[in-house]
Amino acid sequence: TTKIILDTDPGIDDAMAILFAEASPEIELVGLTTVYGNADIDISTRNALYLKQRFGFKCDVAQGASKPLKRQPVGASIAVHGENGFGDVKIKAPTISADPRPAHQYIIETVKASPGEITLVAVGPLTNLALALEQAPEITKLVKEVVIMGGAFGTHEHTGNVTPFAEANVYDDPHAADTVFTADWPVTVIGLDVTHEAFFSTDYIDTLRDTCGDVGEFVWDISRFYLDFYKSRMGVNGCFVHDSSAIAYVIDPSLFEVRGGPIRVVCDGPAEGMTLQKHNDTKHKADEWADWPAQNVAVKVNDQALLDLYLDTITSYSS
Ligand code: BDR
Numbered sequence: 001t002t003k004i005i006l007d008t009d010p011g012i013d014d015a016m017a018i019l020f021a022e023a024s025p026e027i028e029l030v031g032l033t034t035v036y037g038n039a040d041i042d043i044s045t046r047n048a049l050y051l052k053q054r055f056g057f058k059c060d061v062a063q064g065a066s067k068p069l070k071r072q073p074v075g076a077s078i079a080v081h082g083e084n085g086f087g088d089v090k091i092k093a094p095t096i097s098a099d100p101r102p103a104h105q106y107i108i109e110t111v112k113a114s115p116g117e118i119t120l121v122a123v124g125p126l127t128n129l130a131l132a133l134e135q136a137p138e139i140t141k142l143v144k145e146v147v148i149m150g151g152a153f154g155t156h157e158h159t160g161n162v163t164p165f166a167e168a169n170v171y172d173d174p175h176a177a178d179t180v181f182t183a184d185w186p187v188t189v190i191g192l193d194v195t196h197e198a199f200f201s202t203d204y205i206d207t208l209r210d211t212c213g214d215v216g217e218f219v220w221d222i223s224r225f226y227l228d229f230y231k232s233r234m235g236v237n238g239c240f241v242h243d244s245s246a247i248a249y250v251i252d253p254s255l256f257e258v259r260g261g262p263i264r265v266v267c268d269g270p271a272e273g274m275t276l277q278k279h280n281d282t283k284h285k286a287d288e289w290a291d292w293p294a295q296n297v298a299v300k301v302n303d304q305a306l307l308d309l310y311l312d313t314i315t316s317y318s319s
């Protein structure tokens with residue numbers, strides 16, 4: 001099994017990914033670290049604690065950053081995830097509390113306690129990971145792997161989702177993302193290039209509700225608001241598989257095809273938050289790009305196998 005710390009801004013698709021990680025026998029969910037993003041930090045932490053208590057997770061929860069490193073905060077995605085981050089489904093206030101340490105400190109200490117064993121999976125803005133790197137750069141040698149949901153590399157017709165060029169998690173804190181991508185640790189980026197290629201249809205989510213007990217019902221309930229957003233914005237019956245795709249990569253990397261090369265982020269101007277990779281087919285000889293480590297960008301996904309994996313995993317968890 002792979003031990004993970006999941007850095008997250010729950011968030012509807014974050015909740016789906018958290019439940020996927022908890023349910024998977026291939027993953028040991030050691031900690032949930034929270035970050036602002038889909039909702040503000042108090043709400044995102046409250047939602048992580050709610051999931052832990054309601055579904056009986058053993059993992060720690062540590063609260064992280066409330067704002068980006070440098071840029072002006074973009075603000076919560078209320079139109080996508082609702083005022084309460086869970087599509088405005090009423091939830092009881094959790095009666096458990098978070099670890100006293102801030103998320104970046106929790107990450108540093110947990111990684112140091114199990115050298116070579118922890119995979120960091122981040123499915124929100126990358127501020128906590130950047131703060132951990134800033135405070136303890138030596139963790140680059142101690143983390144097993146870093147898996148990020150974020151970015152848009154334009155390998156298909158898809159480009160950004162918050163601007164024509166930027167994906168939300170990277171756009172929320174481009175400086176943090178650039179720090180994480182250029183650090184000397186093994187990063188795999190699961191961006192819109194692949195998350196827009198996998199689709200949870202409304203029928204699929206109905207099946208989750210009908211066959212996956214309490215977990216399936218919860219996912220169905222919180223996804224009503226999210227699906228309405230997709231319907232009104234894009235005219236589709238379903239939603240893309242963003243955060244759960246990063247978990248799927250941890251469980252079975254063979255579902256994805258990746259491309260190697262250094263990654264940078266545009267940190268200001270009209271293309272703010274745009275991600276770029278100088279992959280091996282890039283014709284231009286650009287020696288300065290040799291300064292940054294080659295990372296992996298996912299360019300293809302076996303979407304049917306991913307959907308089967310999600311359903312099978314949640315089904316066996318709930319039975
Ligand atoms: C990402 O942005 C958030 O709204 C989702 O939770 C996901 O992590 C997709 O761009």
Ligand code: CA
Nearest residue numbers: 011014123124
């Ligand atoms: Ca997210």
